[in-house]
Amino acid sequence: MLASAQVNLSGVWSSRLDEDFPDRLAGPELGDYGGLPINAADRLRATSWNASLITLPEYQCRVHPSDYAASFADIRMWEDRDRDTQELVAIHIHHFAWATERTIWMDGRPHPPDYALHTAMGFSTGKWDGDILTVTTTHLKEGWARRNGVARSDRATVTEHFIRHGDDLTWVIVVNDPVYFTEPLFRSRDYVFNATGQIAPYPCESVTEIIRPKGQIPHYLPNTNPFLKEYQVNHGIPEQAAMGGAETMYPEYKQKIATMPKPGGAK
Amino acid sequence: MKTLFLAAVFGAATFAQEGPVPGNLANTEIHVLPAQGNVYMLVGAGGNIAVQVGHDGALIVDTQYAQLADKILAAIKKVSDRPLRYIVNTHYHADHIGGNEPLRKAGATIAGGNVAGDLGAAASEGAQIIAHDNVAKRMTAPTGQQAPTPTGAWPTDTFIDDEKKLWFNGEGIEIIHLPNAHTDGDSIVFFRRSDVIATGDLFTTTDYPVIDVAAGGTINGFINGVNRILDLVITVYGQEGGTMIIPGHGRLSDAGDLINYREMITIIRDRVQDMVKKGMTLEQVKAAKPTFDYDPLYGSNPRWTPDMFVEAVYKTLKK
Numbered sequence: 001m002l003a004s005a006q007v008n009l010s011g012v013w014s015s016r017l018d019e020d021f022p023d024r025l026a027g028p029e030l031g032d033y034g035g036l037p038i039n040a041a042d043r044l045r046a047t048s049w050n051a052s053l054i055t056l057p058e059y060q061c062r063v064h065p066s067d068y069a070a071s072f073a074d075i076r077m078w079e080d081r082d083r084d085t086q087e088l089v090a091i092h093i094h095h096f097a098w099a100t101e102r103t104i105w106m107d108g109r110p111h112p113p114d115y116a117l118h119t120a121m122g123f124s125t126g127k128w129d130g131d132i133l134t135v136t137t138t139h140l141k142e143g144w145a146r147r148n149g150v151a152r153s154d155r156a157t158v159t160e161h162f163i164r165h166g167d168d169l170t171w172v173i174v175v176n177d178p179v180y181f182t183e184p185l186f187r188s189r190d191y192v193f194n195a196t197g198q199i200a201p202y203p204c205e206s207v208t209e210i211i212r213p214k215g216q217i218p219h220y221l222p223n224t225n226p227f228l229k230e231y232q233v234n235h236g237i238p239e240q241a242a243m244g245g246a247e248t249m250y251p252e253y254k255q256k257i258a259t260m261p262k263p264g265g266a267k
Numbered sequence: 268m269k270t271l272f273l274a275a276v277f278g279a280a281t282f283a284q285e286g287p288v289p290g291n292l293a294n295t296e297i298h299v300l301p302a303q304g305n306v307y308m309l310v311g312a313g314g315n316i317a318v319q320v321g322h323d324g325a326l327i328v329d330t331q332y333a334q335l336a337d338k339i340l341a342a343i344k345k346v347s348d349r350p351l352r353y354i355v356n357t358h359y360h361a362d363h364i365g366g367n368e369p370l371r372k373a374g375a376t377i378a379g380g381n382v383a384g385d386l387g388a389a390a391s392e393g394a395q396i397i398a399h400d401n402v403a404k405r406m407t408a409p410t411g412q413q414a415p416t417p418t419g420a421w422p423t424d425t426f427i428d429d430e431k432k433l434w435f436n437g438e439g440i441e442i443i444h445l446p447n448a449h450t451d452g453d454s455i456v457f458f459r460r461s462d463v464i465a466t467g468d469l470f471t472t473t474d475y476p477v478i479d480v481a482a483g484g485t486i487n488g489f490i491n492g493v494n495r496i497l498d499l500v501i502t503v504y505g506q507e508g509g510t511m512i513i514p515g516h517g518r519l520s521d522a523g524d525l526i527n528y529r530e531m532i533t534i535i536r537d538r539v540q541d542m543v544k545k546g547m548t549l550e551q552v553k554a555a556k557p558t559f560d561y562d563p564l565y566g567s568n569p570r571w572t573p574d575m576f577v578e579a580v581y582k583t584l585k586k
């Protein structure tokens with residue numbers, strides 16, 4: 001039976017990069033964890049992270065996980081329908097960035113058992129809430145809440161909502177991470193339908209950029225990261241706010257920041 | 268088969284810090300998950316089992332517990348109607364060798380060709396059990412002493428060097444010894460055509476690396492072992508696909524999971540190494556919580572706690 005009130009999401013959608021811009025094309029600054037509901041364990045992961053890590057060949061082509069991929073560039077969405085019944089079997093998304101592809105199963109199949117493979121895209125199933133496509137994703141590989149070292153664990157689950165109004169698409173992403181978050185992380189991203197849109201390939205080849213002793217992993221020992229103050233000083237952000245936590249996600253936190261001492265040397 | 272002797276009495280055959288506690292196994296189910304090519308992963312209690320099948324029969328890596336042998340055989344039947352020919356043990360821990368005796372009995376050796384000369388009387392006694400010589404040493408005992416495992420569970424085909432190679436079911440299989448890692452007898456099994464690696468306890472997705480210090484395990488041997496496995500892995504793109512990895516415990520994996528695990532172990536080793544250099548005592552190192560950021564992921568196993576892991580790292584770095 002055809003479900004009623006479905007919208008068609010097929011086509012190329014162009015990413016509007018206005019929301020959370022520094023987190024997106026420009027890239028987040030080192031030591032900016034504000035607005036992320038992280039716990040103390042994740043904060044240590046983040047402050048230990050050394051950007052040189054991504055010069056290791058095995059990290060160079062690491063793709064953005066599906067809950068972060070919406071932050072970049074255009075996407076193509078298309079449907080698989082059963083030829084005879086025209087029932088919707090799956091919806092696919094191709095991201096320009098790293099050419100990753102997702103399948104959102106719409107045929108009611110269960111998620112795999114806990115001993116099955118985890119992937120960067122995870123395993124997704126969808127259902128229609130009226131005109132809104134709601135997607136549940138499990139079996140994710142470890143990823144990141146922000147690409148400056150803030151980890152999102154492989155035990156996270158993600159709920160997404162795809163909301164189409166005419167040629168506008170709002171994609172809401174809710175990440176629950178029982179390991180590293182104390183509250184869900186909400187993100188939204190805006191796209192515009194692109195009737196002539198084409199998506200280019202995204203080849204990636206790893207090369208040795210720096211000769212290192214075998215097995216060496218760049219990281220900072222606790223309390224030795226020299227870059228954590230830069231963001232605080234350059235933007236006048238108190239350390240407590242820069243270090244993130246659920247409280248820093250909410251608008252009223254701005255009033256609290258106003259009462260905190262500015263970091264030493266702030267402009 | 269080589270002569271087995273023991274330099275010391277090893278009472279640690281029940282050492283099984285990983286995975287769920289083996290309690291009543293009556294309700295344990297054995298699940299079969301295709302890994303890739305001719306290789307499947309069997310999940311039950313104890314260490315994961317890899318099964319490779321084909322015209323020549325079945326080869327399994329590790330055997331979980333004796334009480335599960337019938338269920339394991341039934342699971343193998345689901346993917347092969349040919350006899351069980353080989354058992355490979357990745358190491359001597361009870362949760363990986365427990366089913367050796369009944370599974371061996373249920374199998375049948377290929378007698379003839381280039382293996383006949385090795386077998387002697389063993390040829391009629393079921394499947395061959397292949398392991399590194401140090402596994403055999405820890406499962407047996409010198410004459411007159413009580414062995415920690417029954418004779419029928421003992422390896423029948425041991426090797427003392429870095430690697431044993433086998434051609435079975437149309438593919439080359441490398442059994443690669445990684446010295447002084449989880450124990451002193453660890454092997455990984457690389458199925459070259461299927462492109463699957465069974466790692467034993469050199470990699471799990473559930474726990475901190477278990478270092479059986481009394482059995483020759485060391486943190487640096489462990490890290491070297493993990494790096495060796497990564498050398499064998501080829502991905503499709505980024506960190507994913509290509510070579511599939513069956514861990515000792517936990518879920519089916521690929522390079523990305525092993526890369527994250529390698530990152531975790533290396534960072535914790537570096538932190539403890541730095542503390543050792545500063546002259547900190549074991550108690551001071553434990554108090555500094557060098558595993559703090561990974562504890563929500565790996566720190567909830569009461570039989571292999573963060574403190575036990577830190578102690579093993581500290582002790583083997585101090586050596």
Ligand SMILES: [Zn+2]
Nearest residue numbers: 285358360468
């Ligand atoms: Zn073990």
